[in-house]
Amino acid sequence: MFKKIFCLLGVFMAVGIGMTNAQDTDPNMGIIPAPVSLKKGQGEFVLSQQTVIMADSVTNKAVLFLTDYIQNKAMLHVQLQQNNGASTANSIVLTSAGTDGLPPDGYRLTISPQQIIISGKGAGLFYGIQTLIQLIPTGRAAAIHLPVVQIEDYPRFGYRGLMLDVCRHFFSVEFVKKYIDLMATYKLNNFHWHLTDDQGWRIEIKKYPKLTQIGSQRAQTVIGNYHDRTPQQFDNTPYGGYYTQDQIREVVKYAADRYINVVPEIEMPGHSEAALAAYPELSCDPSMNYKAAETWGVFHDIYCPSDKTFSFLQDVLTEVMDLFPSKYIHVGGDEAPKDVWKQSPFCQKLIKKLGLKDDKAGSKEDKLQSYFIQRMEKFVNSKGRSIIGWDEILEGGLSPNATVMSWRGEAGGIAAAQQNHNVIMTPGSGGLYIDHAQGKNEPLSIGGNEPLTKIYSYNPTPAILTPDQQKYVLGVQANLWTEYIPTENKVDYMVLPRLLALSEVAWSPLANKNYVDFANTRLPSHLGKLDTKFNFRVPAVIGAVDTIMFGSQLNVNLKPSVKGATVYYTIDGYEPGLTDMPFTIPMTYDVPQDQYRELKALVITPSGKRSQVTHVTVYNKTPFNPVTYQVIGKGLKYQLFTGEFTSLAQLNGAAIIDTGTAVTFNTAAFKKNIKGFGVIYSGFIRIDSDGVYGFTTSSANGSALLIDDQPVVDNDGKHGVFDQGGSVPLLKGYHKITVKYFDVANAGSLRVFMTIPGKPKGELTPDTLFN
Template sequence: MDIKKILSLLSLLLISYCCTSKENLKDETIRIIPLPNYYESRPGDFDISKNTTIGIETSDSNMVSLAQYFNEKLSRTIGFELPIKSSGEIIFELTEKPDLEQEGYHVSVTPDKVRIHANTHHGIFNGIQSLLQLIPINTSSKLDKNTLWKISCIEINDKPRFAWRGLMLDVSRHFFTKQEVKKYIDLMAEYKFNVFHWHLTDDQGWRIEIKSLPRLTDVGAWRAPRVGNWWEREPQSATDTLSYGGFYTQEDIRDVIEYARKRFITVVPEIDVPGHSMAFLTSYPQVSCTGGPFHINVGNTFYTKEENSLCAGKDKTYALLDSIFSEIASLFPSSYIHIGGDECYKGFWEKCPDCQKRMSIEKLQDTKQLQSYFIKRVASSIQRKGKKVIGWNEILEGGLAPETIVMSWQGVKGGIEAAQQGHHVIMTPFEHCYLDLYQGDPAVEPNTYSMLRLQDCYKFQVVPDSIDASFILGGQGNLWTESVPHYRQVEYMTWPRAMAISETLWNDTCSRNWKFFTQRVEKQFTYLDQLGVNYSRSLYDPIILPFMNSNNQLQIELKTEIEGLDIFYSFDNTIPDIYSNLYTGILSVPKNASMLKVVTYKGQQQMGKQINLTIDELKKRIVENNK
């Protein structure tokens, strides 16, 4: 048996051991997310003091940067940095272990030493994230340099299941500053994400400087200020002051890319075409079907009433896109460029002389094939620039462009179809990965649509049973920002749900344990409190499930996402607390009751938000759920 077969067999045995022995490996004190593939607690502790040193190969500039990064994060907890020398008690060292591959690592904590071994600097970086999560969280406002910080002894062997582990941030609907984007990337890295998908253009704004087409940001980056529910806003008018928006200069982009590079995160840009292009059309109406005039969308309804798709018939369209993607390709080191391709309304193409002429020349049967022609032509142009092309699953319509990668968001169907055609796939089904959805009861959450609880993210199965897993690059979570107007809300919608997605992309399915995961999430809350992150605590909120029984009487089931919570309720309009009615089973609504109020407690402490629903609202929910 050759060495490759032996290593493969050992890897399978390790996976089998992990899957069959996860309960034995479970350590209630560990808080690492994503959970390592293999870890074993050992007796004793390693003490970090002001005399502890970090030992690295000091001639390796990348290793020096890693030690400095570790020091920066460590000092946030313990209040001081450690000396960096050629030898020390905390050792970062490159090795040659084929089983660790590119991103794997080994952490060994003994009473005398802490060692991180990996084949690459990226592996060392991943090991640093786990090591940092082994250090007790400081809850004191006073930091003493004479304090000993204890790390429990442990052995960890770990590597990711998937190479693509991403989060997407939409900066078109609402603009977030360069500093806020960096903050987002920094926290991504701590949970071992390695791809930042940057949704830079859409109907509501163009956010990246294109030097050859300055109107894209001079015009396309600004719109009228509005508040209120998305899709219900008053459209922008010719007399509005266009003061809301912003864009990133190319120097800003380079700065963010370098910041991400130091955290081993690849920045993948998305320029969304041919649909979702109202900001583009407002800037350059000559690439439209109708000629305009156009106004950037402010959150008003428009889809079939106002044109938002580039003209697929005009050569001018492709010329401008070539200029755009030439600058994008030279600006971003990433091997990938995302071209969108989703939700393209084709009604204006059906009436456009240029589109109809193009269909005739190219012998295209319908506008779906015209979209395929558009995607293939743009993809070919980008591929000639040395980049790989990604598109949302709608690029399957009319025929898939060669060598394109499908990002499947409308469930996993598109991903299955693409994989069966021999294309690589990134799974991001909305029912597990759309972070713009409700994560708790709509009565107490910011207004949005549909539901994606933390447990829904944790149920994400990246590889469907029906396809070859080798075609699945990985997956990601997506934060669309129609209802996310500022960065604090970005944090609220992302965390902790992104922790669940991180773990599903890192570990094999058999390693999942919901109860253990939520225990670790709660430990992470203490850490996020220390950072001042505005995470969501919706997993503590009661879940209210009204239904009609066989006698057509309204009844209510109450649940919680996590164990260990008591649910208290009232029907008499009083505020429920630990002295109110304790939920023990299905509730029947008392005669003439007008309101249900529910809250959760752990011991004497209120954990979730109080939820108040009228009886009429409960009945309405039953009707809506039955539609």
């Protein structure tokens, strides 16, 4: 039996490089997002100085885009000529012919030894060109060899969006263009530009100059994560910025040249402190001293639903719609507390006049917000446009023609689709809030953990919807809020590589999605191309994951997560770096009985960017014998500590403020009167059969799990929600279990899971825990 257990645990095996089948290790030829259909052929086309571009229209913006790329990036001075329909060898033909039966935005790309033909209309031709560019290797060469292939491709969703918040932190026009370039490369087509909020008004409105003179400026900004500090700390530095109307036009044209629509967002009725600072008469109490917010969160000062406010917003949106040709105008509608309206005689009089009442659909103040949004929608509709709002616009009754952007999970989107309203899915629960952390020990963020795997696995069409209702799901969007993102480098870090996963969610058929192929085969090549241009987050080394295991050997077989990068590793417990061993060939290290070996590995790119260090510990121990234990009662004993902890080691010697018994790992009761705390649970776990058992802690902030005093899970450190696992061989009977956890500022959480051999992972239940 022992031998059998060791075979199960065995040796640490490297995660294999993904492949769809044994014959083809790169079925998508490196293309992101994965095409609908790709058929490889024999031979190659040679792109050289003698190649001619033949186009139906030599002034078409997609044609000019490709010509510019080949001439100025690939440095091949090809000629652009009018397509006369004749078959010309050594040519790239860009045409609308051959698009019969293609869905909107679709294209066909055919590379033969004699010719490249891209067939597409409008954006479809541009997307075919983007695919061709991905097949062109970087660097300069006298000739470029391209493989023979036939591709037919079109998007799964018509709306493929990415949002950038420029209110909390402001970014230059040139950087916004760089953001748009990334979107175009990966076939995203809607840039949601969040232009107004409590912390700053970022768009010039000619009729209301105070919006930028006053509303675009805040006196100072909160430092770091203000939830962690009492009192809050500020930088005492004025902050501001806005885009002139000429700059807006410049960005809109730049995006349009890349077939990207720009959706402006003008928040209402909430998130309006910056506007009220400029024009306090738009509030329900003009005597208040309003100012652009200096910290983050939800604020109670919102627009008053007066004729003066509606005239103001109509004037603003008139100028906005003159600048943005977008069919959609985003009006926000989220996080609008109604306290001011409840206390306002004007609002209560208006509520009575409109006959609004509390009922199951919402409070009368919720219905007043619905009146507010519907009134603005009528105005926008009168200009031939439509509104988008966050899912709060459902409260009190949905505007007749509104599109709902579902962010608080999928419930709002599901409800809207069931009411036959268009929906854009953008839930944080689907990994689409890319201001959240991407793993453990990340730079400061708003919290959460939205790794690459999570966004990649998201499906924007909920199964609960009928096929007819699913048709109302227009598409999907990821959002980058910038409370904790003050620099362009950090925008890069938060967006990449998650943008590439988003592109595949939005474009590729579900059947063509394959995370191993995406992350291990295609993504490294793309990140290699982006290495000198963007400050992306370097994914962890391929072939190892953070874990604790048991076995007699440590097998090391690693691959860099970025093409051209180097993997450095150690097995002596020290952190790896440039002075350590680079991984070149697979290695095997014996682990003597009762000893362990610890692999630490990281990726360093040619430009010097580094991944997080991956830790793999392999212990060589026989299966753990059960302990002698007589059942006393269910649940685990706990010891509670208070303090501002940043690591589990700090619990040693800390003052105990409470003890007791807990039947779950829910820490809500500890949070009531304590800002920061630590807890140690201890007792026994019943194991019903011999085998290898996996344990996982999922915690925001540090946690650890020990079995029979042996570390099995190490999830220490101050971090967002992160799952960390390990495994251990156990014999039937009772075993000692210890779980340690600390919470920072009541912002954390703890869950503990066990994987029983042959069964899926599940949370530890009280019937297996004893004290």
